[in-house]
Amino acid sequence: MSALESLTARLRDALPPDALITDPVRLRTYECDGLTVHRATPGVVVLPDSAEQVAAVVGLCAEHGVPFVARGSGTGLSGGALPRTDGVLIVTSRMRRILEVDVPGRRAVVEPGVTNLAITEAVRDQGLYYAPDPSSQQICSIGGNVAENSGGAHCLKYGFTVNHVLAVEIVTPDGEIVELSEQDAGYDLLGAFIGSEGTLGIATKITVRLSRAPEAVTTLLAAFTGIEAGGRAVSAVIAAGVVPAAIEMMDALAIEAAEAAVRCEYPEGAGAVLVVELDGPKAAVDREFAEVERLCRESGAFEIRIAASAEERAAIWKGRKSAFAAVGRISPAYIVQDGVVPRTALPGVLAGIDRLQEEYGIRVANVFHAGDGNLHPLVLFDDAVPGEEERAEAVSGLILDLCIEHGGSITGEHGVGVDKSRYMPRMFSADDLDAMQLVRCAFDPRGLSNPGKVFPTPRLCGEVPGVRRGVHPLVEAGLAEQF
Amino acid sequence: MDPELIKDCVHCGFCLTTCPTYVLWGEEMDSPRGRIHLMGQHVGGTPMTGEMAGHFDACLGCMACVTACPSGVRYDRLIEETRAVVEREHERTPDERAVRAMVFALFPYRRRLRAMRLPMAMSKRLQPFLERVNPSLGAMAELAPPAARPVRLPPLVRARRRARARVGLLTGCVQGEFFPQVNAATARVLALEGCDVVIPPRQGCCGALSVHSGRPEEARRFARRTIAAFERAGVDAVVVNAAGCGSSMKEYADLLAADPAWRERAERLRTLDLAEFLVRLGPVAERHPLPVSVAYHDACHLAHAQGIRAEPRELLRGVPGLELREIAESAICCGSAGTYNLFRPEPARELGDRKAERVLATGADLLVSANPGCTMQIAAAVRRAGKGEIRVAHTAEVLDASLRGLDPGALGRAPRTGRAKARAV
Numbered sequence: 001m002s003a004l005e006s007l008t009a010r011l012r013d014a015l016p017p018d019a020l021i022t023d024p025v026r027l028r029t030y031e032c033d034g035l036t037v038h039r040a041t042p043g044v045v046v047l048p049d050s051a052e053q054v055a056a057v058v059g060l061c062a063e064h065g066v067p068f069v070a071r072g073s074g075t076g077l078s079g080g081a082l083p084r085t086d087g088v089l090i091v092t093s094r095m096r097r098i099l100e101v102d103v104p105g106r107r108a109v110v111e112p113g114v115t116n117l118a119i120t121e122a123v124r125d126q127g128l129y130y131a132p133d134p135s136s137q138q139i140c141s142i143g144g145n146v147a148e149n150s151g152g153a154h155c156l157k158y159g160f161t162v163n164h165v166l167a168v169e170i171v172t173p174d175g176e177i178v179e180l181s182e183q184d185a186g187y188d189l190l191g192a193f194i195g196s197e198g199t200l201g202i203a204t205k206i207t208v209r210l211s212r213a214p215e216a217v218t219t220l221l222a223a224f225t226g227i228e229a230g231g232r233a234v235s236a237v238i239a240a241g242v243v244p245a246a247i248e249m250m251d252a253l254a255i256e257a258a259e260a261a262v263r264c265e266y267p268e269g270a271g272a273v274l275v276v277e278l279d280g281p282k283a284a285v286d287r288e289f290a291e292v293e294r295l296c297r298e299s300g301a302f303e304i305r306i307a308a309s310a311e312e313r314a315a316i317w318k319g320r321k322s323a324f325a326a327v328g329r330i331s332p333a334y335i336v337q338d339g340v341v342p343r344t345a346l347p348g349v350l351a352g353i354d355r356l357q358e359e360y361g362i363r364v365a366n367v368f369h370a371g372d373g374n375l376h377p378l379v380l381f382d383d384a385v386p387g388e389e390e391r392a393e394a395v396s397g398l399i400l401d402l403c404i405e406h407g408g409s410i411t412g413e414h415g416v417g418v419d420k421s422r423y424m425p426r427m428f429s430a431d432d433l434d435a436m437q438l439v440r441c442a443f444d445p446r447g448l449s450n451p452g453k454v455f456p457t458p459r460l461c462g463e464v465p466g467v468r469r470g471v472h473p474l475v476e477a478g479l480a481e482q483f
Numbered sequence: 484m485d486p487e488l489i490k491d492c493v494h495c496g497f498c499l500t501t502c503p504t505y506v507l508w509g510e511e512m513d514s515p516r517g518r519i520h521l522m523g524q525h526v527g528g529t530p531m532t533g534e535m536a537g538h539f540d541a542c543l544g545c546m547a548c549v550t551a552c553p554s555g556v557r558y559d560r561l562i563e564e565t566r567a568v569v570e571r572e573h574e575r576t577p578d579e580r581a582v583r584a585m586v587f588a589l590f591p592y593r594r595r596l597r598a599m600r601l602p603m604a605m606s607k608r609l610q611p612f613l614e615r616v617n618p619s620l621g622a623m624a625e626l627a628p629p630a631a632r633p634v635r636l637p638p639l640v641r642a643r644r645r646a647r648a649r650v651g652l653l654t655g656c657v658q659g660e661f662f663p664q665v666n667a668a669t670a671r672v673l674a675l676e677g678c679d680v681v682i683p684p685r686q687g688c689c690g691a692l693s694v695h696s697g698r699p700e701e702a703r704r705f706a707r708r709t710i711a712a713f714e715r716a717g718v719d720a721v722v723v724n725a726a727g728c729g730s731s732m733k734e735y736a737d738l739l740a741a742d743p744a745w746r747e748r749a750e751r752l753r754t755l756d757l758a759e760f761l762v763r764l765g766p767v768a769e770r771h772p773l774p775v776s777v778a779y780h781d782a783c784h785l786a787h788a789q790g791i792r793a794e795p796r797e798l799l800r801g802v803p804g805l806e807l808r809e810i811a812e813s814a815i816c817c818g819s820a821g822t823y824n825l826f827r828p829e830p831a832r833e834l835g836d837r838k839a840e841r842v843l844a845t846g847a848d849l850l851v852s853a854n855p856g857c858t859m860q861i862a863a864a865v866r867r868a869g870k871g872e873i874r875v876a877h878t879a880e881v882l883d884a885s886l887r888g889l890d891p892g893a894l895g896r897a898p899r900t901g902r903a904k905a906r907a908v
Contacts, residue, residue, distance in 0.1 A: 021510075023532075023534050025521065025524060025529060025532055025534055025535050026512050026534060026538075028520070028524060029511045029512045029517040029520045029521060030511055031520075032494065033494075034494060034495055034496060036493070036494045047509065047510065073496055073499060074496055074511065074516075075495065075496040091509075091511075093505075093509035093510070093511075094508075094509040096509065113509065115500060136495065136496065136497065138497065138500055138551075139496045139497055139499050139500050140496075260555075261553045261554070261555060262553065322497075322553035324495065324553075325493055325495040325497060325552075325553035325554045326553045326554065327493075328491060328492075328493040328553070328554030328555070329554060329555050332490065333493075334493075
C-alpha cells in the first residue's frame, strides 16, 4: 500500500464523507488553477470546514510523509495551487465564514475561503472596506491573497495584502495550529508568512484591517493616441507629488478585448487609456483632480471622461477588471504575464515588448498598474497553430528578462508558483536562493508544504542531499543553522 | 457538447460565486467552471459516469454564470447539449424515471394541469406522507399555490386607445393554470397602452421545460406548434410574461437550426418579454398612485438568460408612490429553476430558504417577480419559515393596478370571488 493509499484510509476516518474526494473524474476538475498550462490531477482532495480539520489532515500528511497543497478559489495565475499527483489538495472553499467584525477596532476575523469582495460587502454599511482589490476580487479567496501577498489596482496608495493583515492563524507543516500576529515581539513571522505561496503552512483564520471608506472618490478616464503619451501622463502625475488611489493603463488590444467582453465604451480610436482614481478628503481630491486632468491634457489626452456617479465609475472599472479574461474573446489562448519595472523604465520596456511582438509574430496586449510599474502583458496565441504556443512562451519569458534588465522583478503580485520558479535563478544567485530555503526549512524541514513551487531546484532541507555544493555561506559565517 | 465552446472557458473562476450550487457546496465539480471541465473530460473520451451526470443534473440552469463570464462562454448552449447527452447515455433510477415521466406528461399540457388542480390542492395535507414516498412528490405538494379561479381570456382584446401595435400573448402552461389573473392583467395593461392583443386559444406549451431538460425532440415539436399558432395570429410581436418561456422562445432559431425552413420561420417570430416590450413602446396610459413597497426579484431566465434587469425596475419606478427595494444577492437563483425544485428538492429548498430570508429582510409589502416558478418557490419557502402567506404579484399585476387605480391592498392576495372571472378583461 502506498503512503497516499494508507493516508487516504486515515483521512476517511478523520473527515465527514462529503469532505473527501477520491473519484478520478471529480479529482480531475481540480487539476489546475487560473493558469491552465500546468496540470496535475491531485492524489486526493479534501474539503475541510474548520481549522481543526485542516490540522488533522496536515498532521496525517506529516505522519505519512505525503506532500500537500492548499487551494482557495483556484484563481491563481502562477500555478501556485498546482496539485501533486502523489499528494493531498486541501481546498478551503467551504471555510467561508466571517467570524467577527469589530467596527470600532476596524478589523475583521475571517476564514480563508471568504472571498476578498465578501469582506467589503459585509462591512460596507458601516462605511468600511477591505483595501486590497485584485481584479479577481469577486472570487479570489482571502487565504489565497495571503499566500500570494496579492495586490490590485489600489495598492499604489494603500499597499499590498501584507499591509492589511494583522494576524493569521496557521496550520504549520507538522499539523500544529499557531497564531502569527503583528503584535508578536521578535522576528516578523507574519511578514514572512504572507506571500510565502503555501510553502510555510496553511492560513486557517485571518484578521484583516478594515479601512474607512474615503469621503470622496473621483475617477477619470483619459484616452491617448498611444501608450507613450499615456506613460508621459503617468510620470507627470507622480512627479507632481500626487498619489492617486490607482492609475491604470490599457493599450489598444486590451481595450478591444474589454470592449468585446463588457462593452465598456471607452473612447473610440484610443491607442491607450488611463484610468486614474483619486480618493480622500473632498477638498484634496478636488484640487488634485484638477491637476491630474491638466497633466493628462498636457501629455496629449484627446478625450477625458469623469465618472459622475457610482454606476459610471463601475462602468470604467468594469473594462479594466475584466481585461484578463476578456482577452479570451479576441484570442483562443493567452498567457497572463506579471512583471515589475521602475516607472521610469516603462517606455523602454514597452518598446522592447513591441520589438518582441514583431520578431516572434505574437500579439501582446498590455494592461498594467502604471503607478507602480507593475506590467501585465497578455501574450496571445492560438494553441491550434503548431509552434505558436512555444513562441508565446518564449515571448513571455523574454518579457521577464526585459524586466530584470531594467532593474525590475519577475513578479509583482501573481507570485512565482510553479510557472516562474525557473526564472528565479535569473534574478537571484544560488546563495540568495539558499538563504530563502533556510527560512523555508525553519517552517517545513521535510518540504511537504507545497513542494515544487517558488524554488527552481530543491536544495538544503535534505530534499536532494547530493546536489549541495559545500557549506552555505550563511552557515559558514555562523549566521544560520542547517537542519 | 461542442469542443469549441468548451475551449472558450479560460478557467478564471469569475463564475464561481454566482453559481447557486457552488454557493451551497463549495465544490469545483458543482461550479460552472468545474462542469465545463467535466464536459471537456467527456468529450475527451471519459464515459458519462453516474457521478458526472449527477453534477450536470445538479446545475439549475440559472445562467448567472453567463452573466458573470468575461470570456463570453456560452454555458447556456453547453448545458443544453450536455443535458441531452445525459438523457441519452445515463441510465436513471426507476424512481427518477417515474417522477420525470409524470412531470413531462403533466406540466406542458394545460388540460392535464387543470385536471390535477383538485388533487394538488388536496395534496397539501398529504405532504408529509408524499414526502416519505418520494421527495419530489412532497416538493410538488409543497409548492402548489392556492387554487386560483379560472379566467377565460377572449381570443382578441382590443386596444383601449389608438392602437400602436398588434401583439400576441403567450399564456403559458403553469402561468395560465396557476396564475390566470397574471395573463388577464397582462392583456389589460397591453390594451390600455394601446395594443390589440391576440390570444390564440389553441396555443400549447412553448417547449421551455423540454429544452431545459435534455429533451430537444419534444422541445422542437412544441416550438413548431407555437410558431405556427402565432403566425396565424398575424402579430407584430409575441409578448411573453413568463421569463422561462420567453427565454426559450427567443432561442427557437437555435433549437430549429437543423431545419432551414423552420429556422427561418423562427427567426421571423419576434418574441419580447412584457417589460422589454412596454419599455420600448413607452408609457401613454395614466399611472395612478400605488402606495406600496415592492421587493423586485430577478427571475434568472429574465435577468441572466435575457439580460432584462433594468426594464422591470423602470416600469415599477414609473408607478407614483411605489417604493422599490432591492433584494440582497439578487443574482443568485431562488432554486425554482423550471423543474429543478421537483427533481432536486433538497438543494432547491436550501436555496429557497436563503432567498426567502433575503426577501423578508427587505420588509417590503409585496414581492414582485416575472416568473410563475419563482413566485411559487419563494412563497413556499416563506411558508416553511413560518411567516405565513407572502403577498406576491407579477409586474403586470402591479401595472394593471396602477393603470386602473385599484387599491394596492388587494395586490398579491389570491382572488376569491367568482366575479373576477366575468370581469377578467
